[in-house]
Amino acid sequence: MKINKFKNISLLLGLLVLLFSACESIVDEKELENSTNIDGVELVVTQNSNGGNLLVLEMATPGVTGYWDYNLGIALTNKVEIIYPIPGTSTFTFTGTLGAEFFEKSIDVTIDVLDTPLDQDWYDLVSENTAAGKTWVFDGVGGDGGLWWFMSDPSNKPWSVWWNAGGECCPPSDVAGKMHFDLDGAANYTYYSSADGAGQKGSFVLDVTNQTLQVNDQIILGGVDGGGNGSGLFQIVELTEDKMVLYVPNAAWATGWTYVYVPAE
Template sequence: MKINKIIYLILASFLLVFTACDSIVDEQNLTDSTDVAGVELIATQSTPGGNKITLKMASPGITGYWDYNLGQALTNEVTVVYPIPGKSTFTYVGSLGSKFFTKTIDVQIDQLDTRLDQDYYDLVSENTAAGKTWVFDGTAGSGKLWWFMSPPGSPDGAMTAWWNAGDCCGPSDATGKMHFDLDKGANFNHYETQTATPTKGSFELDPVNKKLTIIGSKMLGYAAGNKDGVYTIVTLTADKMVLYLSNNEANATGWTFVFKPQ
């Protein structure tokens, strides 16, 4: 009998120990501090219609970042000098607590009264609305390097010619032109010849990463271009522009384009 009592006491002790060791779980579910409609976005321009813009997400308890089209800012407030006139849409991407969201705000830019990166003026001229026309810096038989095959992989070899294609058999638009301007938008026109009807598109200039992207149209010398329209800027001054592709679709080599203002 004593043995049974001892066994019972031991079992009871184990039960007490295990009960005491059970963890207490405090389940906390993420809750939203507001809904998307309650997220307040504010855009403030330094002057009426000006291109220096402060973007602010003013609602408490929200975290996220701004996508201002030319880049991203991992903060609730950012000031940018925006280069494109007209109506632009800026996006805030954030978390309400339990879910992610995006919300946009439109800003009308009527004047570029805060100076841009110098690359914009070299590309489109100081008269940004009138813009600037570029042509190839050379013609067939001139011996100049203006449209040629170059080493792939890096712009470091952009001016090394593997084949001076332009000197013998240039592109169909060798005598054409292209025009850039910032008149109510980032406008780009490609002309197959000097008098041809233009193919209209737009452009994006990235001075930091040295990229020029042509959207909805063709770059001069497009026979050696890429469908994505993204070119590396090797040189961009007021009187010379050199662009490079590391792997053009036509030849799977590098290709270099050299332009001058008309």
């Protein structure tokens, strides 16, 4: 009986060894390799005319994948068509993988004429004279009872008024200020804390598709006193030639905040 017991134990151990051996995963140790080098990545830009602003950006090298950064947005593809609103020389960057490593490569494009019309939102924001631009101010003054700078519902309800700060009692300290948008060589934003104050330069990104306005390196008019959220990103509620309404659902006090502007006279 003892001999049989030992045989059974040995057999069991042998089966366990075979079982664990069979369950071991097979590891493919083949290393990733580059399909080309950075010099071999071909970036091509096709314009609709000589110096025109309808562009096709293409990364034309097989086996390479990535995305385009065209300054006003990101295209998660090797090829994209855009209508670019800014005259002058602009740099577009492709970020991708060669197979074993990531890379960035850029190409410069000169635009001499805006011969393809822009989306109307661009003209509403910066005027038909895109290089000269357009200046915006608040649609009201402190204590006038109007709705132009107020606390709102944070659940994407920009016209649900929680506290009419500007129209009732407490306008922002830059209530008499202004802000200017233009496309003179770049998407330029200039903030003025008062009507006669010195301009502070920044930039902006208008996302027509997602209806957002991003202000970089400066605050928006009215953001100085906590109405903003620090990101510089605003939802566009309304944008016409005569009115611009912006909104953040996550303002400084865990509320929404709504801004209403009109063109300066």
